[in-house]
Amino acid sequence: MSVLELKSVSVIYPPATKTGEDVHALENITLNITGNDFVVALGASGCGKTTLLNVMAGFIQPSGGEVLLDSKPIKGPGADRGVVFQQHALLPWLNVIDNTSFGLMLQKMKTDERTKVASKYLKLVGLEEFQKHYPYQLSGGMRQRVGLARALTSDPAILLMDEPLGALDALTREIMQELVLDIWRETGKMVFFITHSVDEAIFMATRLIVMSPRPGRIIKSYNLDFYQRFFKTRDARRVKSQQEFIDVRQEVLNIIHGDEIRIDQG
Amino acid sequence: MSVTNSIKEVSIKNLSKIFGRGAVKPGESYGAPGIGSSTAISVFTSITLIFLWWFITNMGWIEPLFLPTPEAVLKKFADVSSEEFAGSTLWGHTKASLFRVFGSFFLACVTAIPVGIAMGVNRIFRGIFDPPIEFYRPIPPLGYLPLTIIWLGIDDVQKITLIYLAVFAPMALSARAGVRSVTIEQIQMAYSLGASRGQVIWHVIVKGAMPEIITGMRIGIGFGWTTLVAAEMVAAEAGIGHMVLSAAEFLVTDVVIMGIFVIGAIAYMFDLFMRFIERKVVPWKGKM
Ligand SMILES: Nc1ncnc2c1ncn2[C@@H]1O[C@H](COP(=O)(O)OP(=O)(O)O)[C@@H](O)[C@H]1O
Ligand SMILES: [Mg+2]
Numbered sequence: 001m002s003v004l005e006l007k008s009v010s011v012i013y014p015p016a017t018k019t020g021e022d023v024h025a026l027e028n029i030t031l032n033i034t035g036n037d038f039v040v041a042l043g044a045s046g047c048g049k050t051t052l053l054n055v056m057a058g059f060i061q062p063s064g065g066e067v068l069l070d071s072k073p074i075k076g077p078g079a080d081r082g083v084v085f086q087q088h089a090l091l092p093w094l095n096v097i098d099n100t101s102f103g104l105m106l107q108k109m110k111t112d113e114r115t116k117v118a119s120k121y122l123k124l125v126g127l128e129e130f131q132k133h134y135p136y137q138l139s140g141g142m143r144q145r146v147g148l149a150r151a152l153t154s155d156p157a158i159l160l161m162d163e164p165l166g167a168l169d170a171l172t173r174e175i176m177q178e179l180v181l182d183i184w185r186e187t188g189k190m191v192f193f194i195t196h197s198v199d200e201a202i203f204m205a206t207r208l209i210v211m212s213p214r215p216g217r218i219i220k221s222y223n224l225d226f227y228q229r230f231f232k233t234r235d236a237r238r239v240k241s242q243q244e245f246i247d248v249r250q251e252v253l254n255i256i257h258g259d260e261i262r263i264d265q266g
Numbered sequence: 267m268s269v270t271n272s273i274k275e276v277s278i279k280n281l282s283k284i285f286g287r288g289a290v291k292p293g294e295s296y297g298a299p300g301i302g303s304s305t306a307i308s309v310f311t312s313i314t315l316i317f318l319w320w321f322i323t324n325m326g327w328i329e330p331l332f333l334p335t336p337e338a339v340l341k342k343f344a345d346v347s348s349e350e351f352a353g354s355t356l357w358g359h360t361k362a363s364l365f366r367v368f369g370s371f372f373l374a375c376v377t378a379i380p381v382g383i384a385m386g387v388n389r390i391f392r393g394i395f396d397p398p399i400e401f402y403r404p405i406p407p408l409g410y411l412p413l414t415i416i417w418l419g420i421d422d423v424q425k426i427t428l429i430y431l432a433v434f435a436p437m438a439l440s441a442r443a444g445v446r447s448v449t450i451e452q453i454q455m456a457y458s459l460g461a462s463r464g465q466v467i468w469h470v471i472v473k474g475a476m477p478e479i480i481t482g483m484r485i486g487i488g489f490g491w492t493t494l495v496a497a498e499m500v501a502a503e504a505g506i507g508h509m510v511l512s513a514a515e516f517l518v519t520d521v522v523i524m525g526i527f528v529i530g531a532i533a534y535m536f537d538l539f540m541r542f543i544e545r546k547v548v549p550w551k552g553k554m
Contacts, residue, residue, distance in 0.1 A: 057458055079460030089451035092550035093473055103459030106469070136553040154459055 002070055002157035002190060004033040004056065009065035011051050011216075024215035025051040029065070031209070031218070033158065038184055038191045038227065040205035042198065044256065048216025049194045053162050056192060057083050069157060079103060082151030084161040088143040090135040090150075096122065097131040099146055103154045114153075121149040124183055141172040148183065158190040165200065173197075177204060178236055181227055198256075202226060202248050203240055210255055220255050224248070334520040339527070342520040351521060352512035354504040360528065362504035366422065366497060367490045370429035374486055378434045379479055382441025386475070387467055395438070403435040407493045411500075420501035432493040433486040440482025444475025477551045480544045484537060491533045 006029050013023040025048045033039050041049045054060040055067055058077040067074045069081070077083075090099050097118050098105070104114035122128050125145035135143055144164055151159055164180070165173045181204060184191050195201050201208050208222040229239045239245060290296050316336060322328055323335040330338065346356040354362070384391035402410070407428055414431075418424035448471050456466045472479075498507030506525050513521035544551065 057454075059454060059457075077454070077457040077460075079458070081458065083455065083458040085451045085455060087449070087451050089449065089455040091452060091470065091473070092553070093476070093548065102456070102469075106456070106459055106461045106465050134550060136550050150455075150459070 001035055003068075004158055004190065004192075005066070005068040005071075006031040006052075006055070007066040007068070009052075009055060009062045009067060011048070011055060011060060012063040026055070026062075027215035027217050029216075029218060033190050033192060036184070036188050036190060036206075038181075038193065038204060038206040040193045040195060040201045040208050041211055042195060042201040042208060042252070042256075043211035043216075044213060045196060047211045047213035049196075049211060050162055051216065052211075053083075053160050053192065053194060056158075057081055057160050079107070079154040080157050082154060082156035082159045084144070084147050084151050084159065084164045086163040086166050088135070088140075088147040090143055090146055092135050094134075095131065096127060096133050096135075096138070096146055099135065100149045100153060102150060107154070117153055118149070121152045122146075124152070124186065125149045125179065139172075140168050141176055144168065144176065145179070148180070152183070152187065152189075156189070158192060159184075161191065161193045163194050163196070165195070165197075173200070174236060178230070180204070181230065185231065198249055198252055199240055202245060202252065203230070203236065208252075210252060212256075220252075222248070222252075331517060331519055334523065338520045339523050342524045343527075346509075346521065346524065352509050354509075356509075356528070359504050359506045359509045359525075360532070362502070362508075363494055363498070363506040363529075364532070366425050366429055366505065367487070367494055369422075370426050370433055371483075371487050371490050373426070373430050374433040374437050375483065378437035378486070379441045379482075382438035382479075382482070383445060383467070383472060383475065385438065386442045386445025387471060392442075399435050399438060402431065403439075407432045408496050411496055415500060425497040425502070428497045429490050429493045432489040436489055437479075437482040437486040440478045440485065441475060444478030444482075445471055447478060448474035477544075477548045480540065480548065484540050484544075487536060487540070488533070491529060494529070 009026060009029040010024070011026040013025055015021055015023065029052060031039070041052060043049055051060065055062050056074070058074045058081070074081075091102065094102065097115060100122055101109075101114040101118035104117060109117070119128060119131065122131060125148055127142060127145055127149070130138065130142065135146070138146070144167075148159075148164070161180075165176050168176060177200060180191075180193075193204065202224060203226050205222070205224050206227065208224055209218045210220040210222075211217065212219045226239050226245055229242075230236050233239065294301055319333070320336050323330070323333055343356070345351075348355065350358075352359075381391070381395055385395050386392075410431070411428060414424050414428050418427055452470050452474065453466055456470045461469070494505070495507035495510065498505040499511060502508035506529055510522050510525035513519075513525065
């Protein structure tokens with residue numbers, strides 16, 4: 001079983017202007033992701049969610065603290081952490097199957113072998129019929145599914161998703177929430193998922209961390225199980241309209257909102 | 267009064283047709299600049315121009331010395347195809363010029379594209395190549411033609427070098443711009459799938475820069491044709507530019523015009539070929 005550990009991680013960006021101050025994008029973040037955690041980071045934009053994910057992905061070196069995957073420090077990006085971007089980041093010159101198997105191609109896997117692996121994951125995201133299509137022939141939701149399948153092919157320990165559903169319309173988004181949950185259950189991967197939709201966060205998370213900006217910190221953490229109710233009933237809308245769900249949403253909104261008021265006064 | 271008014275109305279109506287003020291038919295997008303096919307109009311313009319040329323010259327309104335008839339030019343095309351003019355037949359001239367232009371173009375492809383990519387991905391290469399390229403790029407080839415003669419003499423090496431220099435800069439700069447068109451997410455995606463730096467450059471950056479690289483090749487070959495005549499100005503034994511210049515010296519205007527048409531036709535055909543290649547290599551261009 002894999003463990004991703006963040007120990008007192010902080011990230012300080014240099015000032016944007018010469019006279020400006022350093023930007024404390026993250027301060028003292030401690031977080032453990034393990035087993036089949038589905039950790040959702042929620043917060044207004046600018047509170048350091050992407051920075052946190054970039055640290056885990058190995059794109060940014062933390063200014064302080066440690067990031068460990070299975071007790072080994074993360075030194076850079078690697079295939080043991082799959083990243084799903086907000087803007088799908090597909091390669092427009094490759095068709096769906098080649099985009100999906102891109103990572104396997106980089107690892108020099110033989111063509112027929114990697115096609116087999118990629119087909120398996122395309123099937124998982126419901127795109128087995130679109131192997132020969134090019135990205136420009138796909139809808140936004142389909143592109144995001146290819147991005148997800150591609151991240152899965154290298155069998156990473158954890159999936160890092162930065163607002164993967166942020167660019168989708170509301171209906172597609174609901175379908176994709178269910179799809180991501182199903183895939184998470186099927187593959188048993190750890191997931192770190194960023195969103196600024198409160199509903200999405202509460203619905204999907206096993207653990208929800210609420211973040212606040214300047215400096216970016218975790219101000220509250222919840223263990224949730226609404227996803228389980230969805231797995232039982234397969235009725236996402238009903239789960240989201242249960243009183244308990246609404247109560248949690250109210251509380252989370254109060255925290256985020258209260259935090260804003262505090263900042264305004266301070 | 268009413269006449270000027272109605273004229274006004276008519277012209278405004280026509281204008282609004284051209285500039286698309288009214289609602290468009292389903293399937294067209296309102297306000298899109300320049301929608302619709304222009305092929306028919308282009309064919310019409312071309313035929314009109316040739317007709318005007320034919321008409322004016324055949325009416326004898328212009329001295330053949332200034333502008334010969336289309337028939338005379340066509341006849342010269344046939345004549346020079348079999349008989350030598352200025353030391354060679356038309357095919358001989360064409361062969362010499364094609365060798366120079368495509369030789370330079372080929373050399374530029376295998377050097378300028380890698381240099382442009384290297385400038386895009388590496389600050390050291392950018393630092394090295396930026397000043398010389400930016401410095402000589404705006405200088406017209408005629409400006410450094412004498413220098414190439416002093417340094418390299420007057421054989422094909424000098425001519426190919428001159429054309430090569432003209433082709434190099436736009437091709438290198440296009441490739442460099444192409445690197446910038448690759449998104450940071452695409453690069454990070456490749457690294458997060460375990461790509462090495464070399465793999466990122468080849469599989470993401472070079473391929474992502476392909477549309478600009480091909481555009482650069484089209485611009486570059488265009489510069490090549492423009493520079494050809496300059497290159498063949500001094501001491502050429504054959505070449506279309508040489509043929510045109512010798513003809514001009516003896517005021518054989520029909521050969522001058524014929525030569526211009528040959529250059530134009532070859533350049534146009536090659537551009538059509540490049541556009542075909544573009545559709546094959548980057549069918550996704552402009553769609554994402
Ligand atoms: N490359 C950077 N240089 C300087 N400041 C940055 C950079 N990236 C992000 N920031 C700043 O860090 C803070 C957190 O940004 P980010 O992690 O992108 O937040 P989020 O993803 O939650 O919207 C913001 O205030 C942002 O302006
Ligand atoms: Mg972000």
